Amino acid sequence: xxxxxxxPVAMWQNMIGEMEKGFNSFANQTMSSPEFSKVMNQVGGxxxxxxxxxxxxxxxxxxxxxxxxxxxxxxxxxxLQSIEGQLNDIKAMLTQMSKASGVATAGPSTxxxxxxxxxxxxxGEQK
Amino acid sequence: MxxxxxxxxxxxxxxxxxxxxxxxxxxxxxxxxxxxxxxxLGSTPKDVLLSRGTLQLYHYRPLADxxxxxxxxxxxATTNRGYILDMVxxxxxxxxxxxxxxxxxxxxxxxxxxxxxxxxxxxxxxxxIPDCVRKVQEDSGVEDVTIIGYCFGGVxxxxxxxxxxxxxxxxxxCFTTPIDFSEMELFSNFSDRRYFDVxxxxxxxxxxxxxxxxxxxxxxxxxxxAVGQIQLWENIWNDEFVKSYKMFDRWAxxxxxxAGEYFRxxxxxxxxxxxxxxxxxxxxxxxxxxxKIKVPILHAVAEHDHIVPxxxxxxxxxxxxxxxxxxxxxxxxxxxxxxxxxxxxRLWPKLDSWLGGRSI
Numbered sequence: 001x002x003x004x005x006x007x008p009v010a011m012w013q014n015m016i017g018e019m020e021k022g023f024n025s026f027a028n029q030t031m032s033s034p035e036f037s038k039v040m041n042q043v044g045g046x047x048x049x050x051x052x053x054x055x056x057x058x059x060x061x062x063x064x065x066x067x068x069x070x071x072x073x074x075x076x077x078x079x080l081q082s083i084e085g086q087l088n089d090i091k092a093m094l095t096q097m098s099k100a101s102g103v104a105t106a107g108p109s110t111x112x113x114x115x116x117x118x119x120x121x122x123x124g125e126q127k
Numbered sequence: 128m129x130x131x132x133x134x135x136x137x138x139x140x141x142x143x144x145x146x147x148x149x150x151x152x153x154x155x156x157x158x159x160x161x162x163x164x165x166x167x168l169g170s171t172p173k174d175v176l177l178s179r180g181t182l183q184l185y186h187y188r189p190l191a192d193x194x195x196x197x198x199x200x201x202x203x204a205t206t207n208r209g210y211i212l213d214m215v216x217x218x219x220x221x222x223x224x225x226x227x228x229x230x231x232x233x234x235x236x237x238x239x240x241x242x243x244x245x246x247x248x249x250x251x252x253x254x255x256i257p258d259c260v261r262k263v264q265e266d267s268g269v270e271d272v273t274i275i276g277y278c279f280g281g282v283x284x285x286x287x288x289x290x291x292x293x294x295x296x297x298x299x300x301c302f303t304t305p306i307d308f309s310e311m312e313l314f315s316n317f318s319d320r321r322y323f324d325v326x327x328x329x330x331x332x333x334x335x336x337x338x339x340x341x342x343x344x345x346x347x348x349x350x351x352x353a354v355g356q357i358q359l360w361e362n363i364w365n366d367e368f369v370k371s372y373k374m375f376d377r378w379a380x381x382x383x384x385x386a387g388e389y390f391r392x393x394x395x396x397x398x399x400x401x402x403x404x405x406x407x408x409x410x411x412x413x414x415x416x417x418x419k420i421k422v423p424i425l426h427a428v429a430e431h432d433h434i435v436p437x438x439x440x441x442x443x444x445x446x447x448x449x450x451x452x453x454x455x456x457x458x459x460x461x462x463x464x465x466x467x468x469x470x471x472x473r474l475w476p477k478l479d480s481w482l483g484g485r486s487i
Contacts, residue, residue: 009146016357023350031346032316041322044339052331077240084178113189115196115269117228119483 152364165373169210171221176232177262181239181246181386184259185209186232186266190225195486197297198230198267200259202280202287205251205385206340209235211378211466212277215370220465223475229486232263234280239386244333246386248286248393249411256287260295271297273486277465278303278435282403285417285443286410292419298485299424300478301443302465303435306417307404308397310439313347318398325394335385344382347433375462404442417443423451425481427474429464430456453481 030036063069177184203209212233213221224231234255239246263272272295276284281304288296305311317323329335345352355376362368385393402408408415424447428440437456444454455477463469 007142009142013361016354020350020354024348027349028313028347031313034316034319034321037316037319038322040317041319041324045324045327048328048331051336081180088178112230112267113192113194115194115230115267117191117193117195118487119480121484 149364153360156363156366156369165377166215166370168215168374168377169208169213170215171213171219171225173233176266177259179255179258180243181236182255182259183235183237184232184262185235187221187225189230190222191228194228194230195483196269197271197273197486198232198263198269199224199273199275199482199486200263201231201233202256202274202276202284203233203235204278204280205236205283205389206279206383208378208381208383209233211462214374214378214466218374218467218471220470220475223471223479227479227483229482230267232259232266234259236383238337238383239334241333244329244387247388247411248396250386251283251389252286252290252410252415253413256283257291257294264295270295273298273300273482275300276302276304278305278461282306282397285403285420286408286415288420288422289415289417290410290413290419292421296422298482299420299422300482301424301426302474303429303432303440303461304426304443305435305439306443306446307439307441308401309404310436311398312436314343315398317343317346318394320399323394325391329387329391332387334387335390337382337384340385341380341382344379344434371467375467379462404446417446418448420447421449423485424449424453425478426452426454427464427477428454428456429459429461431459432461432464434461 059069172188173185174188175183176186201209201212203212213219216222221231221233260272260274264270274284274288274296276282276299281301284299284301285304285306288294288299309315318325355372359369359372362372396402396408400407403415403417406416406418424444426440426443428435428437430437432440441454444452457464457469457473457477459469459473464474
């Protein structure tokens with residue numbers, strides 16, 4: 001096997017690794033300054049404002065194209081969510097009723113293995 | 128034969144040959160890389176027990192003939208998808224737990240919808256977690272529950288445990304969980320209250336956009352993504368490397384938005400006022416003090432964690448009121464602590480040996 005100190009591929013990988021560490025460390029030092037935070041947040045604030053305006057413009061455009069508006073889609077999603085919630089409630093109620101009546105259901109919960117497991121050391125063996 | 132310079136010409140010749148073969152493979156596999164999708168992630172069989180907007184509660188189907196009495200509820204970090212704990216068979220933490228005889232439930236998150244921007248910390252800590260704990264109790268028929276929280280899921284678990292300290296939580300396990308937010312130096316600087324107007328941001332965007340969260344994660348190690356691309360190109364001949372790269376890259380960029388009000392509280396109470404560390408944190412008017420937690424607790428931290436540095440996590444064990452408590456520092460980073468070959472060898476067996484005796 002080639003000596004790593006003479007292996008050009010290993011040297012290249014090592015160099016990349018060192019460059020990564022050096023750059024990250026330098027960047028971290030720079031980003032720790034309050035000046036960086038100030039500039040970053042000024043730029044970020046402008047971008048967020050622009051994003052909001054763009055969103056509003058898109059909404060108007062969709063309405064003018066006679067496409068469903070975002071608010072309508074959100075409304076439909078809410079209705080679907082509410083239906084899903086009601087289905088879950090009905091499912092939970094049915095499970096409770098079947099448990100109470102002692103009738104076995106087809107769900108996986110009834111096929112659970114016994115909760116009797118002990119840790120290997122307590123059983124005196126290593127599994 | 129070694130030359131006087133120490134160069135082994137025979138091995139250099141072999142190496143050149145290998146590199147030429149790899150260069151050819153790179154061209155072939157490079158095309159394949161862009162034309163194929165990655166492996167299917169999060170495929171361990173499960174049932175959805177509860178779905179409430181951004182919250183999903185899964186119950187994984189057992190893989191052992193006999194299971195421990197106490198079920199586990201995993202609370203995933205709200206910025207990330209839960210499939211990091213269920214990558215592919217053989218590299219799935221969930222599968223590992225199931226095979227070792229644990230009954231596993233997970234609180235996973237989907238992107239909060241625009242209308243969920245009003246979700247508050249109270250909704251997560253006083254409603255979502257207690258609701259899921261109740262569902263786990265009903266489904267398993269067992270009163271006790273072990274809670275495992277990853278990263279910010281750990282913070283939510285701590286808040287829950289400190290408020291419901293007389294509740295059904297039997298054991299608590301935290302992975303890389305920050306409590307001293309002043310020690311997360313770069314995040315603190317990014318959110319410096321003098322320059323970061325969180326109210327303006329959330330009032331204009333509703334939810335915290337995932338792009339901004341991803342950017343802030345990337346900025347912690349700005350060169351690493353580019354270096355990752357170089358490493359991918361170098362190793363693209365290696366199918367295992369490419370599979371692993373695709374899995375982790377997909378997960379790392381699959382960031383979730385955060386509900387606006389929830390993010391506002393994180394920024395003001397935790398990042399600015401460091402209330403959890405100072406013992407002044409309240410959720411919905413209820414004090415959340417770590418010394419109220421008395422249950423057995425294990426905190427696993429990573430030696431090279433750049434997201435949650437050790438200084439931000441190290442006080443947790445000192446602050447909780449438990450007598451049965453342990454911190455374990457393992458080699459690896461924020462993600463490799465819980466997933467990948469490093470986790471398979473280190474964290475998972477450690478967790479099993481700690482939790483088995485406390486799950487009966």
